[in-house]
Amino acid sequence: MPVPSAPVAILGTGSYVPDRVVSNTEVGTPAGVDDAWIVRKTAIRERRWAEPGQATSDLATGAARRALQSAGITADQLSTIVVATSTPDHKQPATAVFVHQNLGGATPGVSAFDVNAVCAGFSFALDVAHGIIAKSGGYGLVIGADLYSQILDPADKKTVILFGDGAGAAVIGPGDADRRIRTTAFHMYSEMSDLVVVPAGGSRQPYDPQAHDAGLQYFSMEGRTVRDFIINTVPGLVKQFLHDCEVLPADITHVVPHQANGVMLDDLWSKLDLPGATLHRTVSEFGNVGSASVPLTLDRAARSGALRRGDRVLMLGMGGGFAVSLTLIDW
Structure with a gap:
């Protein structure tokens, strides 16, 4: 794995969720399921949804200011702003442009752009910004933000019960040998690209009245197949990643995973074999917030005082494509 030209560390974190709390009863009733069923299947008890008029950049800006x-x-x-999102404000320009605008004091010399690796996106964005800051210096702002409530089919119990809206952010800058983002590894299983999709709205299938009538503007996911893939594949990737990093499993202090489903996280955790680590969870309170899951959960862990100088943090991203990301941080 390449070694960056200068150590880069996470210097601060922030997160933001909308005020509106959405219960299992509210999302479950149109989908034909109740609170007990949702908790049993997902361990999710509530989530936050944006108000009308709120966009992804608004959530991202809130997290950015706190970071x-x-x-x-x-x-x-700042010299770089990178936003990971699969629910941008517009097809163009990038959502990062609106974050730059909203922050006001950001200078014209900033590079601002988006990346999309769905729920694994934050680590992709972090790695890109890491490379820029390691080479050129300065400070980078990395954000994961998604607003899924607008693309969910209210009648689809497989998806509408899972997702919330939110954003998480990190500021990166000069680190040292003991405080740094060590490395990130990516894996892409493109043969599974049809498992997590929003069919209409792109150049392959433009959004039109026919697509609307067919419900193709909605997010769709083959949840059971995705779950089985994660449980059967990710533990081996973690083991190999730590071996390549020359880090023992017992030396990992914290695991911050994508919050896809609380029951799935329990199953995954039982197979990871990280005896000294704490698994951090926000899924019960916020649901699956897409690319915001990892940075929001990281921020919650940091603000609780759980993360201490010298701890080793493993971040796990898993998202449509199908993408898996693993990032090792010396906190």
Whole structure:
């Protein structure tokens, strides 16, 4: 694995969720399921949904401001803004452009752009920004933000019960040998690209009245197949990743995974064999918030005081495509 030219560390984190709390009863009734069924299948008890008029960039900006405050820097010190999202404000320009605009003090010399690896996107964005900051210096703002409530079919119990809206962010900048983002590994299983999709709205199938009538504007997922793949594949990827990093499983202090489904997380955790680690969860309170899952959960762990200097943090991203990301951090 390549070694960056200069150590880069996470200097501060932030997160933001809408005020509106959505219960299992509210999402379950149109889908024909109740609170007990949703909790048994997912361990999710509630989620947050955006109000009309709120966009992904609004959530991203809220998380960004808190991350900047946590890091003790101001927007005019940023040199890079990268937003991971699969629910952008518009097809163009990038959602990061609106975050740059909303922050006000950010300078014109900032590079601002989006990446999309669905729920694994935050680690992709972090790795890109890491490379830029390691080479050129300065500070980077990395955000995972998604607003899924607008693309869910209210009658689809496989999806509408799972997803919430939210954003998480991290400021990265100069680190040292003991405090740094060590490395990230990516895996892409493109033969599974049809398992997590929004069929209409792109160049392959433009959004039109026929697509609307067929419900092709909605998010769709083959949840059982995705779950089986994750349980059977990710533990081996983690084992190999730690071996390549020359880190023992017992040396991992914290695991921050994508919050896809609480029951699935329990199954995955039982197979990871990380005896000294704490698994961090936010899925019960916020559901699956897409590319925001990992940074939102990381921020919650950091603000709780659970993450201490010198801890080793493993972040696991899993998202449509099908993408898997693994990031090792010396906190």
